[in-house]
Amino acid sequence: MEPVSTEIKDHRFLKELLSETDGMLIEMVRGFVDEVILPIRREMELSARSDFKLIEDLQRKLIPLGFQGGFLPEEYGGMNLTSVMTAGILAEEFGRGDASFFCAPAGGFWAMRPAMFAENKAVLNEFAPRFLGEDLYVACFGMTEPNGGCNIENMDMHGLGIRTTAKLDGDEWVINGSKVWPTNSGIADLYLVVCTTDPELGDDGIALIYVPVPTKGFSFGRFEDKAGFRGSREGDFYFDNVRVPKEFRAAGPGRDAELLHDNIVYARIFSAAWAIGCAQGAFDEVLAFTKDRLAAGKPIRQHTIGASILADIAIGIQVGRDAYVNAAYMYDHPEIYGPRHSKQMLSRASIAKVFCCDVAVEATNKAMELMGSYGYVTDYHVEKYWRDVKIIQLWEGGAQLGRLDVARGIYDYDQFYRNVMYNKLQLKK
Ligand SMILES: Cc1cc2nc3c(=O)[nH]c(=O)nc-3n(C[C@H](O)[C@H](O)[C@H](O)COP(=O)(O)OP(=O)(O)OC[C@H]3O[C@@H](n4cnc5c(N)ncnc54)[C@H](O)[C@@H]3O)c2cc1C
Structure with a gap:
């Protein structure tokens, strides 16, 4: 394909904004998209209509390059790749090929960010090593509920739109409720779930809690059939008295809302x-x-x-x-x-x-x-x-x-x- 006319000497933005490592990562992904993804875009969509094997095999190829655990802090075996500028440019590059392909690797970063920023050692010690293995380890961020995604996202509602509840019982959170639409639902190994401990508490009631699978009482619906974004999977999931250790809450009252x-x-x-x-x-x-x-x-x-x-x-x-x-x-x-x-x-x-x-x-x-x-x-x-x-x-x-x-x-x-x-x-x- 001929070079695109908006590029000045191969640069789409100021290269000075990137570190050398991040710049190399982006170059590598640009090449991967050009050589591997673009020629088989259609086949990837067809794979998503059958067994996802082609897509998952390609996602596995990214693991040794740090795409699964590179975002983790160095002390947990990662490369501390937390720049959103870099993540965004990588998303743009993958979007040029097949945006949905990037959902599985990106899900880990989205879900683990709260534990990383809260320096939650219980969560990081338990789950960080699993992102560093040789096979796919996928995470999911579950926010949207049947009564509306925006009602939860809306900062002015102070958690009032959240229906999934988390009650502390001894040393465990007991979670009840359901989520709709989260990307990687049904295939993820780890879920970060937006709950409320008590809607009357406003922002202080918002709780972000990690739930691994399998956990008793945690179940899934079918995958959604969508117009596009076929290389990712979305679906419902349900909590029926699901219990996880109290340390699996990202931070605590107030900080979880932030x-x-x-x-x-x-x-x-x-x-x-x-x-x-x-x-x-x-x-x-x-x-x-x-x-x-x-x-x-x-x-x-x-x-x-x-x-x-x-x-x-x-x-x-x-x-x-x-x-x-x-x-x-x-x-x-x-x-x-x-x-x-x-x-x-x-x-x-x-x-x-x-x-x-x-x-x-x-x-x-x-x-x-x-x-x-x-x-x-x-x-x-x-x-x-x-x-x-x-x-x-x-x-x-x-x-x-x-x-x-x-x-x-x-x-x-x-x-x-x-x-x-x-x-x-x-x-x-
Ligand atoms: C492929 C795919 C992937 C997804 N991935 C995830 C995921 O990983 N995690 C997750 O939690 N969710 C995910 N979602 C869900 C998605 O984020 C929500 O569908 C989205 O936030 C909108 O929520 P809703 O569909 O319930 O629409 P609603 O919240 O019902 O909104 C409907 C309309 O009302 C408007 N609106 C809402 N609130 C207001 C307001 N206060 N004032 C004026 N207008 C308003 C909206 O802008 C919109 O136009 C995914 C969905 C899809 C299809």
């Missing part, structure tokens, strides 16, 4: 990058297609209207990339930009996520238009990016809560201002 919000901010930046990767994948395809395909006697991309659409896609991708890289840099430097769980950081991350998803959905749509019916068939892959990127826009707050979260960081916006829930929620702060 860690939850931190994980949400992180996932917004990561999702922004993933969406840009999908847009870049579609852009590479349409750029090549419109070079050779003739309309009215000349290549489509030599028509002014074609060039204008391609330019708009390139602008969206590059500005989106700049937005997520900027948010990631700020997130990676709390000593300069303040706490990662703050409303201001959520707002920054949401600006990147909402913008990147909007431009990526539009980019895949426009790429398809420029390719006519060829954009709609599986041979040219653009329809795959179109199907994949839509869910990135829908999850993690969606386009609507995402926008409200932008407002929260700009002024004293409170969604429940002067309505019935207002007083009740104020008491919980």
Whole structure:
């Protein structure tokens, strides 16, 4: 495939922002996506429709390269690869190939971050070594519930939307409730579950608790059948008096809420990058297609209207990339930009996520238009990016809560201002 015109000397962003190790990791993944994933994108989707063997075999190849346990602290055998900038750029690279392929390795980092940041030795001693083995060890972050994902993500609701309960009984948490949609549900070995010890406690009631499988009373529903993102598996899971040691709570009252919000901010930046990767994948395809395909006697991309659409896609991708890289840099430097769980950081991350998803959905749509019916068939892959990127826009707050979260960081916006829930929620702060 010919080089993409938005690149300046092979660089899509300022290379000075990356450490040498992280830069090498990204180069390696770029090569892996070009040589291994891109040629078999379609086969990977077909594998996801049957036994997932092809996908899992490829994921195993990443284990020796540090993709499963590299995020862990060095004292636990990892490489301390916790930069969100690097994670985001890796997500973009995988998104250019097959975004969903990255779910299994990325799930470990998302789920283990609260224990790492809380320095929870019980959890790290028990589970960190398992990420360092030779076979797949997958984790899952379970937040969304049947009564709504955004009700849990919404900072102004102070945990009031959580229905999964955790009650302390002696030295154990007893968990009851259910989750819907978590990525890696049903295949993961370890689950980080968002619970409430008591909704009346507000943020202090939010509890992040680790649950391994198998554990008595922990069961699973079927996998969801989705339009896209087929290389990952999502489903329901249920807790019926599930018991785990009390040390498996990430931190404690108040701090768990901060860690939850931190994980949400992180996932917004990561999702922004993933969406840009999908847009870049579609852009590479349409750029090549419109070079050779003739309309009215000349290549489509030599028509002014074609060039204008391609330019708009390139602008969206590059500005989106700049937005997520900027948010990631700020997130990676709390000593300069303040706490990662703050409303201001959520707002920054949401600006990147909402913008990147909007431009990526539009980019895949426009790429398809420029390719006519060829954009709609599986041979040219653009329809795959179109199907994949839509869910990135829908999850993690969606386009609507995402926008409200932008407002929260700009002024004293409170969604429940002067309505019935207002007083009740104020008491919980
Ligand atoms: C492929 C896939 C992977 C997923 N992975 C995970 C995962 O790993 N872990 C996990 O926990 N969940 C996961 N989810 C679930 C996903 O995060 C949720 O579906 C998402 O957060 C939205 O929740 P919801 O579907 O319940 O929609 P709702 O919360 O019901 O929202 C519906 C609509 O209402 C809007 N809205 C919500 N609240 C407000 C408000 N206060 N004001 C105005 N508008 C509002 C939303 O923006 C949206 O437009 C995944 C879903 C999919 C499809």
